[in-house]
Amino acid sequence: MTPLTIATLNTRGCRMAFRRSQVLSFLQEGGYSVIFLQETYTDLTAEDSWWLEWGDRVYFSHSTIRQAGVATLFSPDLWPEVLGVAEAVPGRLLHLRVRIEGLVVNLVNIYAPTSGPEQLQFYQQASTFLGTLDSHECLVLGGDFNTTLEKQDRSGTEQSPATADTLWEIVEHHSLVDIWHDHHPDDTSTFTFVQVEAHRSSHSLLDHIYLSHFHLSRAHSSSIRLAPFSDHHLATVTASLCTERPGPAYWHFNNSLLEDEGFVTSFREFWLAWRGQRHAFPSARQW
Known part of the structure; x- marks a missing residue:
């Protein structure tokens, strides 16, 4: 299967026909497969206009509040089987459970509030909802998180x-991995939001795409690029979402074992003996 590209973008409001048209044209040219949009600021009357310009593969969680509203779009070339749709937090969290090439994927598009108390309540609601999902199914969590962890x-x-x-x-409970950070661990200069006011600027990485750790090997690449008509950048992840079993995930040593005297003693004895076996192998790699 051809890898799919998942994208997320805060559109800063697509209610105006001109802006909506420009944003959708930009996304169509990009060839993205699954798109999470935030701050769409839509209501039921807007659906026909979106479907006319994009097609009927658009799912909404409406909100007439300016800083709210989310939508998830599928490219015209992608026809997943939609198993369920839920507005867990109206205008803030939209969940689509879909089957793509035989693989069941939970697509969760979020747009967190900007104020602290509302943010905290939102993430508590999000945590409760995510806890209802099947932990064995692939989870893709993307959007504008309006907070930073690093x-x-x-x-x-x-x-x-x-x-x-x-x-x-x-993130910890659901074993999620921020794909951008995983692919670019040494990058400290790329951000998705830049604000300039009163001769001062601030920047932050607010837009993310997380993937279940078990499915991490499905993610091939990730990027952050400029987007029109928004002070947010577009974040993307290219991944293979099909039933083919992914390759081995990263193995992490359990650091708590370093406090186990029995383990440490046993390993030291093993290592001293194993070092003496180097000559029995034709190369260091095979040893």
Whole structure:
């Protein structure tokens, strides 16, 4: 199967016909397979216009509040079997359970509020909802998180530590991996949001795409690029979402074993003996 590209973008409002047309044209030219949009600011009357310009593969969670509304789009070339649709938090969290090439995938598009108290409540709601999903199924969590987990992801200080802690708990509990950070661990200069005001600028990495750790090997590449009519950048991940079993995931040593005296003693004895076996192998790689 040809890999699919998943993209996420805060559109900064697509209610105006001109802006909506420009954004959808940009996304069509990009050839993205699955698109998470935030701050779409739509209602039921807008659906016909979206379907006319994009096609009927658009799913909404409406909101007439300016800083709300999300939509998930599928490219005209992708026809997943939609098994379920849920607006877990109206205008903020849209869940699609789909089957793509035999693989069941939970696509979760989120747009977190900007204020601390509302953020915390939202992530608590999101945590509760994500807990209802089948942990054995592939989970793709993307959108505008409006908070940061790493110091390198922002130019200033995190405004809501309690919110960040709750998001960390979600990431840890569901074994999620931020694909951009996994692919670019040494990049400290790429951001998805830049704000300039009063001769000052701030920047942060607010837009992410997370993937279940078990399915991490499905992700081939990731990128962040400029997008028109928005002060957010477009984040993408290219992955193979099919029933073919993924390759082995990364193995992580259990550091707690270093506190086990029996293990440490046993390993030291093993290593001393194994070093003496080097001559029995034609190459260091085989040894």
